[in-house]
Amino acid sequence: MAAKQKIRCILIDDEAPALDELNYLLSEFNDIEIIRTATSATQGIKLIQEEEPDLVFLDIQMPGKNGFHVLQEIMQFPNPPLVIFATAYDEYALRAFEENAVDYILKPFSQERISKSLERVRCLLFANCTEKVEVPNMNALLSGMGLGHNVLRISVEGNGRILLLEPAEVILCRMEDRKIMVYTAEDIFPCYGDKTLDKLEERLQGQPFFKANRGELVNLTHVRDFAPWFNGKYVLTMNNIQENEVIISKGRVKSFRERLGLA
Incomplete structure (x- = not known):
């Protein structure tokens, strides 16, 4: 992605209080611009396709399609965004995120943890950090979650x-x-x-x-x-x-x- 002064974000969560909290915490960062929010996976996919954000904060457990289904679809887009999972998920999933270099923040959110995630995002977007940061292997994550090329039914x-x-x-x-x-x-x-x-x-x-x-x-x-x-x-x-x-x-x-x- 081309470097930008602002990191354009979309937030996706079916719970309004979680969206409000995340919106508030992210407002403390001058380089973050929240362009849209969505309360369902289907709405979120549509907004990502329309807006082409740099970054998506994505809930996992939502009615109908979950966060992994969103990831599966947006990975097919020409310029998929970076994704930070906002989750209360179990230890198995957290290990999968870590192994595949995918970042996540746990609910309830903390300003310190969000700040660390955003530092990683800046490194990936702008390549201006001293430490090498690997690009997340999203396809490996999807495979670990039972998605990806093999459709789970x-x-x-x-x-x-x-x-x-x-x-x-x-x-x-x-x-x-x-x-x-x-x-x-x-x-x-x-x-x-x-x-x-x-x-x-x-x-x-x-x-x-x-x-x-x-x-x-x-x-x-x-x-x-x-x-x-x-x-x-x-x-x-x-x-x-x-x-x-x-x-x-x-x-x-x-x-x-x-x-x-x-x-």
């Missing part, structure tokens, strides 16, 4: 055909009579292809799925509520039409709380 059997579901459509996966059953908002399908939950969980790494017990894998974005249960276990209620209940085994409770940022 969950295959199920329905009406004599093989249906391909987006991970976001899946509420939970449950072993029943030695077969994985896939629950969506309104339907239940036999899984096609994956034979074990362990294998399916491995393929879904980087997606918001959590193995609650030996026989159930839940999509954390579809957990409606949870409560303590017997013997140190938890019980979850999913937000599908059946309102399925899932028991988190005692040994998995700590990991569950960590994934939700409650530990």
